[in-house]
Amino acid sequence: MLDVARVRKDFPILDRIVNGRPLVYLDSAATSQKPQCVIDSITDYYSRYNSNIHRGIHSLGEEATAAYEGVREKVCNFIKATSAREVIFTRNTTEAVNLVASTYGRQHILAGDEILLTPLEHHSNLIPWQTLAKERDAKLVYCDVTEDGKVDVESVKRLINSRTRIVAVTLTSNVLGTIVPVAEICTIAHASGAVVFVDGAQAVPHLPVSVQDLQCDFLAFSMHKMLGPTGVGILWGKAEILEEMPPQMYGGNMINSVWRDRVILNQVPWRFEAGTPNIADVIASGVALDYLQALGMNNVRAHEKQLSQYALAQFSKIPGIKLYGPSTVEDRAGVFSFNLSGVHPHDVGQIVNEEGIAIRVGHHCCQPLMRDLDISGTARASFYVYTTEEEIDLLIGALDKARKVLGHVACR
């Protein structure tokens, strides 16, 4: 298990005072906090070997290039991929989805084809496919979810057919916490010849994820949600698919030879990284991966499972609370969406912030899911390696206050 007290010492922001109280950060699903070693690696890079990469023959350039390319190896190991050449650096998960939709998608989706999504998808893993479907006159198909927010695999089986080209599915819902049985879905999809794009933004930071086990075709995630800096996303794709994909952007670094009127492109993965990349943050991302690997992803998962168990028990005691998503910790991650009767999530967020507690409120970039649930939004508390049961207690206390200030109890 994690030694959370020791972990917390690595995160300087946890000393922050907000509205007179120590920060209680329960918004890790939006972005995680960063350990000192990640912050230090950025300082170190800019203070010691900052240089543009790939093109340099001088020592700084060589050091920066080696460090940058070394992170590809680390990502490769982290997700159990077979080759670092399958790892592409993007800005975030969103860019990774758009990259695939605008290249692979445009290559393979024709009129009448189908793209299968779950109703749980984040806007980032929805609008690019919606836009592609519109452009190509293809069809977006949504599978079903059960009452408690699990993906109905039977509906996936029923809906996938020979016209299904792409299945875009999240591995963990950022609203309901649901862990989706992606390996199973991959088997079904592959049997029909569809490829599977997995949005791992909420999964890779919190669970051991192996692309070999999943057998997916693409995996995307964001380093800023897993202790890394903002500005780095990862797109992993099977080499044989990437090899056939055109680039999404053109410019420096992604070419072999250029003439006034034509160009010969560079190989994978560099073909997909035009221009000067976010060098410092890619290198710092490697440090974040090392940190997580040292904690052990199994331990990270065990810690969050334990917190989830505790949270489920505590939340259920609050009068008038509506908790969304699976009620068994095996099926869910440490992301809890809820509503208090008679209190709008905005007001919940504002009132708990007064106590130094940071939660997120609103639609969480999942408006279609909100419409399905017939709500305008939720309040959401999300956990990570530095989260404690005491922090959950503090939230519960603050929710009580919110009910008192605004709820029907206080209603004259």
Add this chain to the structure above:
Amino acid sequence: MLDVARVRKDFPILDRIVNGRPLVYLDSAATSQKPQCVIDSITDYYSRYNSNIHRGIHSLGEEATAAYEGVREKVCNFIKATSAREVIFTRNTTEAVNLVASTYGRQHILAGDEILLTPLEHHSNLIPWQTLAKERDAKLVYCDVTEDGKVDVESVKRLINSRTRIVAVTLTSNVLGTIVPVAEICTIAHASGAVVFVDGAQAVPHLPVSVQDLQCDFLAFSMHKMLGPTGVGILWGKAEILEEMPPQMYGGNMINSVWRDRVILNQVPWRFEAGTPNIADVIASGVALDYLQALGMNNVRAHEKQLSQYALAQFSKIPGIKLYGPSTVEDRAGVFSFNLSGVHPHDVGQIVNEEGIAIRVGHHCCQPLMRDLDISGTARASFYVYTTEEEIDLLIGALDKARKVLGHVACR
């Protein structure tokens, strides 16, 4: 004028020892070094108020959002734009060009239309247009350059016609140092109804640049070349043009409302910033802009002019050197490309690196220009606010060594 000794104290990397010698960094055109205040602002962000932006109601989210959006104002002031809503954050210059080529370009370029470029363009301001032209069966037209590397404005006048839709032009060449008379070109282009996209990657860091004076339609540049972190580029565009442009990417933050099958987009500029942006580095970019503004861009330019004058004099003394680009400092920036007879640029770079001197060698992402000049590459020394005449002297000395090791002099 700049107090260079004082400026140098702000750059921790200048204490670096390379191959036993103090680092002489003459590769600022590739990427600049960073002052302590920029590095510190990243540490400060992650240690005090790291949070996802826009969607948060908690204090960290509010602080991060205000800081991030505040940088739009700073960029707006820096380039004398009229509204911060015209400022879009990208990853780099390359992404900014691709954004415009794939949105505005696809909207406006039809078969038979023409795009005018200069032969000086960096691959990033060339391949996106080349690709667009291919896709649309449009024509790429190149204006002429003079013997000493200046853009022949008469040829621009001659070549622009009613079919010219876009003129894509660099403000400063990253190979020859040429400062291109963009204001004049804008007048010519606008008279024919063409819009002008300006690649400011090598200009905005080194000269006072005002979009009002230039009267251009788009301006792109990279913060990593102007004391800022890697991972942030700026695209500025006239509001009335941006308003009509579709987004290049879809996802979180860039929408108003989403349904399963349709979407209403957000306003400019957010429409163009899908997903979690590079928050920390955008904020640090604001600090870089403040630092440059405190130095005064007129002083930055004056310093580089003086260095260029010195460099022109010193370089000309080297036997067998071929120096490219304008020979008058008014027409050029502090970027010097050269070749030593009988010594390949690679070998030049390697040998001066042995003395701790960092220069760049190769085609500098300008292969068509290399082909025009009938060379495979050049060695390039480039200056910035921390560069001194002593460093130029050290380079000159090292070049002498390169000639001795490899040049025809040493040839048996």
Add this chain to the structure above:
Amino acid sequence: MSLADELYRETILDHYHNPRNQGVLEGPSILSVEGVNPLCGDELILYLDVKDGKVEGISIKSRGCSINTASSSMMTEAVKGLPVERVEELIDAFKNMMLKGEQTAVPEEFEDLEALQGVKKYPVRIKCALLPWNTLIEALHSAASGETAKAISTE
């Protein structure tokens, strides 16, 4: 000062729990405009009936937060029956109060609106308070130009 003193004043809670002019207006001359706050997803539909240069009827359908709901409720109460010109003045006065930090003198008869002054200290909530007002501006434009339904955002 506590949050309850500054933000959640009694007047606001009253309008939140008992919003005035809620629901759908129907009729041939009635115009509906959708307002959206893209950041939090708050949406509302404003129904407006302008006749002879006067706001004859107005109502709002929404599931907003306390500030949004209270602001909607107060706004509909304030503008109902007013000539369009007066409404526009009131909108200006309210927006100035919220955005400029001015202690604008709100006309006496609309003193409820002053309770929203506290929102100024919570910048993220200002948008909640403004959404109905911005939607009303849009609705008045549409009314003037004879347009129909439309969606706007407050960003």
Add this chain to the structure above:
Amino acid sequence: MSLADELYRETILDHYHNPRNQGVLEGPSILSVEGVNPLCGDELILYLDVKDGKVEGISIKSRGCSINTASSSMMTEAVKGLPVERVEELIDAFKNMMLKGEQTAVPEEFEDLEALQGVKKYPVRIKCALLPWNTLIEALHSAASGETAKAISTE
């Protein structure tokens, strides 16, 4: 050790200043393959004449750096006249020497190649040394499959 001792050894400088087998080969059975190092822009064209399983002729046209030129020159000298199988062994041995850090025993008759060992200490230059060899691999493939001109990169 100085750069001149490690990298710019006499053998290398000799091949750089007087490269063997430079220029264009022409003829009906001759195959040309372009090799590119995308990072520095070094390009070369390799001309290959394979007859009866033997490298009958080989030449390279390039404007490379000292390492690239010397490596090209040594390679052409080494493989000319060899059976394709032997060439392939030699390519393997050379690539192992450059990439694996092994002190591979290069066959005695090709001892010039050993001078390139120093390049290993300068990782960015390894690509310069490998470009002709990777291009040769490509050319042999093309020869085997009866293809014509092609461009490859060493990235």
